[in-house]
Amino acid sequence: MALRNAWMPVVRRFAAGIDIGQQEIRLVVLSQRGGSGSPVRLEFIAVEPLFAGALAGAEIVNRAAVGTALRALFAQLPRDLSTHLFRCAMAMPASATMTTSVPMANLAASHRSFVGDHALAALEPAVMAEAERVAGIERHALAVDWFIDDSPQRSGCVTIAATTRTHLEARMECAAAAGITLTAIDGEPHAALRAMRHVASFELDESDAYVAIWVGDEGVHGWRVDDESIVAEMRYPAPEHADLVEALRDLAGEGVRCAVLSGQVALLQGVGFTAADLGDVLGCMVLPFECVPPGDDTLPLRDDLLHEPAFAVAFGLALRGLME
Template identity: 55%
Template sequence: MNFGKPMLLGARRFAAGVDVAARGITLAVLSRRLFGSSPLRLEWLASVPLAREAMAGGDIVDRDAVVEALRSAFGQVPRECLGASMRCAMALPASATLVATVPLAQLAPLGCAADESRIYAELEPLVLAEAERVAGIERHELAVDWRVAPWAGALPGGTQVTIAATARAHLEARIECAAMAGVTLSAVDDEAHAALRAMRHAAAYELSPHEPYVALWIGAEGIRGWAMADNAIAREMRFPALEYADLVEALRDLVRDEQAGCAVVAGDIGLLRGVHFTLRDMGDVLGCPILPFECAALADPERPLAADLLHNPACAVAFGLALRGVSE
């Protein structure tokens, strides 16, 4: 096969991200060339409202309403973006997802090595037992995933196991709703980490390399924060939490005495009113400029998209999910 043909060189990989939340369904479609280096392109961005009773926290109550909204959202996608090769990912609510990181030596004190496929097959029962212990849910009711990677904390040279778990019912409900709408999911991801992926992408374009910054995601369950240094997570924060009296204390603990170059903020910024806070207040506490996430810079000028969505920080989750699809 001749991969040098101009037609193949111009081929693109498409991926969609779907954020299902109480406010409605947000859909983002990104593309990237299959060969050669080229920037991402935002192909489509859409939002379809849901009736208030369709969702109850992270639970899908009215599946028919969600299926109809999914059909409506995907029905607006340009024909050239659709195809069997388009990867689709959907978000799970942060409140329904548990992520834990454990040193490999603690999880498997007797040692555990990867097989020829670089898969730690012997870890599976140990990972399931740890997920059951942390989540407080029996393992047959959990959907669990994990990965083994070099330790990112204060133990250089070590290895860590990151475990992600959610109630199987949450996962199955989303897979079934997508299937009923004619959509095949390739991945399901935690909404907070999908938003972080989007904010890291934005920071790579807006900030100088190696410049420390803060990423903040505002969701229905609270605020998640990450202090980033050298493109790695230095510290994490959740609010509300028992260890913090208020949001000011949480933000100060996140940055400590270090100076951040910027704070990238995503999510539903209007929820800050519930804690009597504003973006300006946030910038004052952090001592740095605030940069709300937006998709506008990646939009194709020849394909006008809804301006209110292009500049809406709440689209970060859908964007981050699609970003995963074009990057894998």
């Protein structure tokens, strides 16, 4: 049996991440050979301009234009790559997603004795009711995802993410019009965080504390990671922070080794900030997110895109496809 397994071919899996922005759509394709411990390889990266006015905030108002741009984007794939089967994930803007964490005991104290699938089934009605309450939308109009959180920050809590079915169906319809089947929809901030943690795993030691900063159309999201666990997070603008400096200092706490910066970094200028200012406030070096693997500058792909921090969301979406 061992000999036969040794001769079995190892399958390389492929995954694509699609990030629809206000002015362009970004695509990243990754692959991984065999199990989750194998290195992740960047296969393709591209961008396609989007017709002005196709989006109004989180809402897709011109689905035909988005579908056309998606077709043009995937038409750029090399022939040898386009023959593979991809798991495709698309981003959902932060403003279109409601996320909350609730102590499990508050949701269904009477079901705490259940374990496994029975516990999940018992919690489902309470989770849907909580999503309906927080979103202020009837549950039949919501698309809800949730999980029991085991992170140090939210141990014993249930994390719930919800969006309107209208937002979800619009993205699925645009993808279908371009001949793309979506396997997942993920929030922009969480996808960017996944990408930044991937980069940090190469650049930093496991025990190093660092912050991950993502700049989006609707604001700045930040997380402090210590010993590979998220121990704090922030969003700006927010009522609890007078300005971005205060938000960043609260996030950094007693100090961090490094900051990983991604997203539309140029938007920081709107609040009088630069990447250098971030380093001064946090008291550490700032590492811009790049899709190119450390020490590998020989990929036959567009160099300007490889070093563009705005591709963090698409990269993180593709990573999710490889993990599932």
